[in-house]
Amino acid sequence: MRHPLLPPPGLYAITNGPRPDLIPAAAAALRGGAALLQYRDKTADAPRRREEAAALQALCAAHGALFVVNDDIELALACGARAVHLGEDDGDIAAARARLGDAVIGVSCYDDLERARRLAAAGADYLAFGAFFPSPTKPQARRASLDLLRDSAGLGLPRVAIGGIRPDNAAALVAAGADYLAVISDLFEAPDIAAAAAAYARLFSSARKTSA
Numbered sequence: 026m027r028h029p030l031l032p033p034p035g036l037y038a039i040t041n042g043p044r045p046d047l048i049p050a051a052a053a054a055l056r057g058g059a060a061l062l063q064y065r066d067k068t069a070d071a072p073r074r075r076e077e078a079a080a081l082q083a084l085c086a087a088h089g090a091l092f093v094v095n096d097d098i099e100l101a102l103a104c105g106a107r108a109v110h111l112g113e114d115d116g117d118i119a120a121a122r123a124r125l126g127d128a129v130i131g132v133s134c135y136d137d138l139e140r141a142r143r144l145a146a147a148g149a150d151y152l153a154f155g156a157f158f159p160s161p162t163k164p165q166a167r168r169a170s171l172d173l174l175r176d177s178a179g180l181g182l183p184r185v186a187i188g189g190i191r192p193d194n195a196a197a198l199v200a201a202g203a204d205y206l207a208v209i210s211d212l213f214e215a216p217d218i219a220a221a222a223a224a225y226a227r228l229f230s231s232a233r234k235t236s237a
C-alpha cells in the first residue's frame with residue numbers, strides 16, 4: 026500500500042550542504058514546488074546537523090512537503106521527521122521500523138532489481154534507483170538504465186530516480202515511470218532555485234494532463 030504520508034509524484038529536492046544559506050536555499054526549493062526535501066549532510070557536526078534538521082522539518086511542515094533525513098535514524102527521531110532514506114551502508118529496514126514506527130522508509134536500490142524486490146518485501150515505502158546519468162555530486166555512483174525503471178513498475182511502490190538529473194533528461198525518467206525526481210546539484214546550484222524547482226514540478230503537472 027502507498028504510504029499515506031507520501032505526496033503525489035513530483036520533485037524530490039536533496040540538499041547539498043553544508044552551506045551557509047542552507048535554510049533559504051531549501052525554502053526556495055519548497056516555494057518552487059518540491060514535494061519532498063531530504064537533508065543530506067555528510068559531516069559529523071552533530072549540533073549543527075540537529076539544528077538544521079529541526080529548521081528544515083519546520084519549513085517542510087509549513088509548505089506541506091515531506092521532510093526526509095538521509096542516513097541517520099536517530100537524527101530523524103530527534104527532529105520529529107516522519108521519513109528517512111537508507112542506502113546499503115545505513116542499517117536495515119527492520120531496525121529503522123523499530124525506532125521510527127510507521128514513518129516513511131525509503132531505500133536505495135542502485136541498479137539492482139533483485140535488491141528492490143527484497144526491500145519491497147521487507148517493508149520499504151519507496152524505492153530509489155540510479156544514478157541514471159553522470160552525477161556531479163557522486164561521480165562514482167553505479168549507473169542504472171531507463172529499462173530498470175520500466176522493469177520495476179510491477180513492484181507496487183513509488184519509484185524515485187536519482188543521479189545527474191537535469192532539465193534536458195528529466196522528462197525521459199518521468200515517461201519511464203519515475204514518481205519522484207531526486208535532484209541535488211542542478212537544483213541547489215541553480216542561480217534561481219525556486220525557478221529551477223518550478224520547472225521540475227511542471228513536468229509532473231504536464232505528465233498528469235497527458236495521461237488524463
Ligand SMILES: Cc1ncc(COP(=O)(O)OP(=O)(O)O)c(N)n1
Nearest residue numbers: 095110111112113133153185187207
Ligand atoms: C532519494 C535518494 N536516493 C538515493 C540516495 C543515495 O543513498 P546512499 O546510497 O545511501 O548514498 P548517500 O546519499 O547516503 O551518499 C539518496 N540519498 N536519496
Ligand SMILES: Cc1ncsc1CCOP(=O)(O)O
Nearest residue numbers: 156160162163188189209210
Ligand atoms: C546521492 C546519489 N546517489 C546516486 S547519485 C547521487 C547524487 C545525485 O546528485 P546530483 O543530482 O547532483 O547528480
Ligand SMILES: [Mg+2]
Nearest residue numbers: 096111112115
Ligand atoms: Mg546513505
